[in-house]
Amino acid sequence: MTSVDDPSAGPPAGDTDRADERYRPFAHLATEGRELYRQVMGVFVRAKQEFTVHLRPEDVHLGLPPEVRPSVEAVATALERLAKWGNLRPDPDTGRVTALEDFYRSRYIYQLTRAGEAAEEALAAYDAALGRRGELQAVALADIAVHLRALLALADRDEPDPAVTHLALLALVDRFSGLAENARAFMSSLQRTVDLHEAEVEVFLAYKQRLIDYLERFIEDLVTRGAEIAGLLEHLGASQDGRIGPLLRLAVEREAADAAPDRAGEALAARERRWTGRWDGLRAWFLSVPGRSSQAKLLRSAARQAIPQLLGVVQALNERRAGRSDRSADFRELARWFAEAPDDDSRHRLWRSAFGLYSARHLTIDQESLTEREVDPVPASASWCDAAGVRISPQLRRTGSYERRGRSRSVQDRGEAKSHLADLARKQAEQTAAVRARLATRGEVRLSELDELDREAFRLFLLLLGDALSAWRPGADSVAATTNDGTMEIRLTRLRGGGIAEIRTPDGVLWGPEHLVEIIDLANENDPVGAYRE
Structure with a gap:
């Protein structure tokens, strides 16, 4: 607990005078001893809730928590500063005057001002919002x-x-x-x-x-x-x-x-x-x-x-517990290798192998220059004007880029790969068309009348059913929806009292309320024979 016995604990008078007068009741939050000021104001807030209007310094002192209770003089000083900032209003305490000289002593009772009460309500709302x-x-x-x-x-x-x-x-x-x-x-x-x-x-x-x-x-x-x-x-x-x-x-x-x-x-x-x-x-x-x-x-x-x-977070935690390698584990293992390296040369080789961050000279230096550097090495701290020159290509000086001459790469024949991709795309298109034809119905049928669906057909059926249920509006008895690619349309109608429908798949049975459903293959709607081909 910070003591407020020292009068210099408050903010400088000039700073307070320059502050906006409307916000002076918040000045105690940004000064030394703010914990005591907040506790003193808390005593007044609790007293107001108990319909107590005025408090003497002794009452405020007794209302503070015993473990952080300062002296009565410190509480009196805090009350004076809070009154100066506009949080409290001091009134002369004439109830305990027994002699003439008591009139000349500064005895006050304090009560919350409207500004001080508003500041406490704002701080309480702020604390509640942060802790919500x-x-x-x-x-x-x-x-x-x-x-x-x-x-x-x-x-x-x-x-x-x-x-x-x-x-x-x-x-x-x-x-x-x-x-x-x-x-x-x-x-x-x-x-x-x-x-x-x-x-x-x-x-x-x-x-x-x-x-x-x-x-x-x-x-x-x-x-x-x-x-x-x-x-x-x-x-x-x-x-x-x-x-x-x-x-x-x-x-x-x-x-x-x-x-x-x-x-x-x-x-x-x-x-x-x-x-x-x-x-x-x-x-x-x-x-x-x-x-x-x-x-x-x-x-x-x-x-x-x-x-x-x-x-996903659980999976990452499980992988971490199982000891699977990730980037952080790689860096920790690399740091262990650095610590176990026998000398600096080994650490430099490990660094170059791990990161490939060489000096800029390797971009243009040739084998002859490298041989000369091995015979007569140049330290990295050497000035460029003291070190021997490096032979570079005139192309680099003229254009700013350096290209080594060599045989150009031959053009690769991609025909076989393109044929494979085309064949794969054709097979996928045929499979998708077969699934659409399998799901297409001849008019409205019950959900329970759909035959057993294979995995591909069931997956497409779930997508259609999800689109229909997403487009359903409260109070409606039917809905129509189209897939994103515009190839299929589903029309779903509520069948009241129809019971429960079962749709069987290789992986299990889908249960749900009975509906009338019509699935149209829009891609083959001009070919009625192909649209309903089994």
Whole structure:
């Protein structure tokens, strides 16, 4: 603990005078004894929470932690400086005056100023933001869906209660704000976790499995709850022309009723913009529009990408534990060789063999000059004007580049390699066409009616199914999607009450709800015979 008994511990008066007066309550953070100032202000904050307004120096001294408690004089000096900076307000302490001479003694009681209280609130928010650990709140998704259903019920009423509507909107905004902020903080901390390379292996491996399970649960909840929330938002509509509009206006009017009479119109417009922005932000978080994906979709994608990244870190840690060679291990082994080399000549040879960083002379020197250097070596510290000259090619002096004469390389015949590549490309194209023809259906069929698929056909089917499910919109009964290369199209229709479909493959059985599916081979759609060739 730094003592503040020395009056010179505070900042120079000139520096304080030059500072902006609005920020003087933060001056105690950048001066000697800042720990004591922060603890003293903490005593006043706790006293205010207990509805205590004024404190004497003795009360502040007793409120400090015993292990770091300085003298009463040091506390009194700290109180005086905090009062000078505007954090505290001193008032004469006349409650303990018993004689005339007591009036001439400096006795004060202190209380927080408005500026000092605002500074402490700002510092508390700063500390809380730095110490926050983000989390993916699956429960918040369920709460948001509950609040949206409540708003949908209010929107169906002829005259919804303004107070109930306002409180429901406030609860929805509070829950959604917490979800968005915690998700952002969690993904940021997750990236820092993935980037850890010096973490303890056993600790990381134990944490990895829990984290992957956590991500998988949240992704599952985000898919199911996110679709439900998107459907509710579609029913409530946009802030301007949707069913939510009258409810937002009730909340705006209720908040604007407390505004001053001379600023009623301005307050009404400001609150209307704020509530409209909140609702539009909520819709943008869960609903995608052409050209812009929703934040929920981006969060789901980031969470999915984090899982293979974590597995990559685990693989790297396992390889490190198994003793596989990598660049760091190579450098450590090379350093060991340098340490074990018998003399400097051996170390120089090892250096040249490992890195090939020779002097610049080897670029132009010929064998005759090298022979002369072996007979009469020139130390590296010799000045260029004292050393013997080096014969160089006139071509280097004239053009700045040096080329040795020699036989030019013969042109290689690449015909055989090109034929091999063409044959390989033809076989791959035939295999892909056969797989497309195998998957193509004659109109709509049930998923369960698809015959057993081989590995290649099943892989292409999964890609088509993934494109269709990605394009599915909440509330829709059918969807159509096309592959990126434009060669195939899939049309998927929900079959209510159809049961469970099974698709058999050499590696197992895919289970899922029954749908009607139509797969079209667009590359052969003008050849109906080839399009459905088995």
